[in-house]
Amino acid sequence: MAREASALQVRPLVAADAEACARLFDTDVNRFLTSRVNLEVYGYQNGALPSWGAFDEGRLEGVLFRYANMVVVVDRDGRTAASFASIIDGQEGLLGARGSLETIYGLRAALRRYRVVGLEVSPFMRLDSPPQCEESLLRLARRATIADLDKLADLYAGAGNMYRSRPNVMSKLSSGRVFVVEEQMGQPSATRIVSCALLNVESQHVGLIGGVYTRPESRGHGYAAACTAALALDLQKDGKLPCLFYENPVAGRLYRRLGFREVSMWGLLYLEDTQEASGRK
Structure with missing residues (x-):
């Protein structure tokens, strides 16, 4: 997916986006479960967990969070990857990106500043009954x-x-x-x-x-x-x-x-900052 082909508007999430977030999260409860949790715990415009949304004519299509040296990106079908790649490439000090699997595959192709040095599939699991153990x-x-x-x-x-x-x-x-x-x-x-x-x-x-x-x-x-x-x-x-x-x-x-049962497939990219690597040469 080329960045030029993306018509999505990416901007920081604010409290007024709560309804748009709820509508998106309700489309796939398990896929967006951790996104819902992060916003519930940290809120909007929190320096500890900056967040962005990708919008298509006012409709929220995906969300991006940064926590320490990781970013988390989640959408329904991977279409936000190119748009979020531009935001990620503008961040310093990242070591990894976790997200819904289609989005992670899209990021792998779209990132420019960051070189992908590894990829792992990372299933998401939930436990709906008591643990099965003695x-x-x-x-x-x-x-x-x-x-x-x-x-x-x-x-x-x-x-x-x-x-x-x-x-x-x-x-x-x-x-x-x-x-x-x-x-x-x-x-x-x-x-x-x-x-x-x-x-x-x-x-x-x-x-x-x-x-x-x-x-x-x-x-x-x-x-x-x-x-x-x-x-x-x-x-x-x-x-x-x-x-x-x-x-x-x-x-x-x-x-x-x-x-525990698997309810959503995610991926984890390991990243290297090519700008930092060039500076060490």
């Missing part, structure tokens, strides 16, 4: 507190591409639901956190699970399943819908065993 598995996990900050920061410091900074971990512990599994280390009183699941964002009705990570040497014991199931059940007790994305097929099998 009570003994749930008992492996507990809810973390701010007292776990040092141990949890140490876990994510070695998590590779799932790294989280200490301030991010503190924020999650202070304001969100975080579930962990511990293992003993030598002395009975010495433990370390070996697995975790937390929330990327939580609204009045939905919790988006993320950060599911287990230390490599502690895998194979069901710890990730325990953390995810305990977190999902905690959300459900408050009448909220657990949902998540995954890229790793092993993780996908784990979530399906717990009862």
Whole structure:
């Protein structure tokens, strides 16, 4: 799709667009579920989550969000990709783009400043019934507190591409639901956190699970399943819908065993800024 062929108007979303957003989101509840959650939690014109809309003669066709070094772009059929690519190319410091699969494929062809260095399919899943697991598995996990900050920061410091900074971990512990599994280390009183699941964002009705990570040497014991199931059940007790994305097929099998079902296909682009790369030469 060439940019020149696009007649869409792209502009920042404002509170007056709430009705247009609701109409778009109602066309496919699952595809636009995280978009609805983001606007519910962050609102419009929020510096922490800038947002744009692509309009066709006043009708909203798709939405774009930026959070830290990622953008999220969602529409019904991929037609907004070229228009949103112009906005994305004007942003600095991006490392990735997540979005509805057709839109991600369109972005891959339309981006100019950013070079795509990888693409993964990222299914979106939701859990509409209690987690399918034994009570003994749930008992492996507990809810973390701010007292776990040092141990949890140490876990994510070695998590590779799932790294989280200490301030991010503190924020999650202070304001969100975080579930962990511990293992003993030598002395009975010495433990370390070996697995975790937390929330990327939580609204009045939905919790988006993320950060599911287990230390490599502690895998194979069901710890990730325990953390995810305990977190999902905690959300459900408050009448909220657990949902998540995954890229790793092993993780996908784990979530399906717990009862999650795929409801929308997304993609994840890994990006390199060609302007920054040129400046380093």
